[in-house]
Every structure is written in structure tokens, then in C-alpha cells.
């Protein structure tokens with residue numbers, strides 16, 4: 591076991607806070623966008639490990655958190671001086687809740703991604 595956010599500087603793990611309670615987690619990672627089917631690693635942030643507490647799902651928090659993640663990524667780019675232009679993620683084709691949450695948060699479908707071992711994914715992207 592290890593706390594991976596502390597092991598890799600490229601990862602920025604975040605707790606999702608709603609009214610003072612932690613309701614989920616997400617990680618923004620630089621230099622890893624090809625893991626979501628993007629053409630290169632460096633030009634966008636990878637959003638990964640996105641999870642809302644099961645008891646809090648279906649209340650709109652996923653949409654709000656995905657939107658907040660893009661704003662947080664833009665701030666990181668400004669603070670760290672990177673070249674990223676947006677955020678990319680991959681979501682399983684059999685995860686309608688995930689796809690709906692990302693779509694409502696402004697992510698656009700950039701096609702199918704067959705990498706990884708979790709079955710067919712959709713690559714989704716939102717610019718800053």
C-alpha cells in the first residue's frame with residue numbers, strides 16, 4: 591500500500607467537498623493524457639480516479655465536480671506554467687451515469703478508445 595499522490599509529483603489528488611463534507615475524490619495528472627486515448631501526453635490534463643460517494647450519487651454532485659475539476663486544472667496550469675489547454679478523461683461505454691455527468695459538465699465525446707483492460711471507453715475532452 592502507498593499514498594500514490596505523494597509518490598508522483600505529476601498527480602494532484604483532490605477531495606470533493608460539498609458543504610464541508612468530503613463526498614468524493616478525483617485526481618488531475620499531467621503528462622499522462624494518452625492513458626485516456628489522447629494523441630499526446632502533455633497538451634492536456636488527465637482526469638482520473640473520479641468517484642462520488644455512493645450515498646451521494648444522483649444529486650448532481652458529479653456534474654458540479656467535473657466542472658470544478660476543469661477550473662482547478664486551469665488554475666494548476668497557470669500556477670505551474672504548463673502548456674495544457676484542457677482536460678481529457680476516458681469513461682467506459684457501459685457507464686451511462688459517468689458519460690451523462692461529463693456531458694452535462696461540458697465535456698465533448700472525442701470517440702472510442704480501446705486501450706487499457708476495462709473494455710471500450712469514450713474519450714471525452716473539455717478545453718479551459
Ligand SMILES: CC(C)(COP(=O)(O)OP(=O)(O)OC[C@H]1O[C@@H](n2cnc3c(N)ncnc32)[C@H](O)[C@@H]1OP(=O)(O)O)[C@@H](O)C(=O)NCCC(=O)NCCS
Pocket residue numbers: 640641642643646647648649650651652653654680681682685686687688689690691694
Ligand atoms: C459517475 C459518477 C461520478 C457520477 O456522479 P453523480 O453525482 O452520481 O452524478 P450526477 O448526480 O451529477 O448525475 C449526472 C447525470 O447522470 C445521470 N445518471 C445517474 N445515474 C445514471 C444511470 N444509472 N444511468 C443513466 N444516467 C444516470 C443523472 O440522471 C444525471 O443526468 P441528468 O441530470 O440528465 O438526469 C458517480 O456515479 C460515480 O462515482 N460512479 C462510480 C465511479 C465512476 O463510475 N466514476 C467515473 C469513472 S470515469
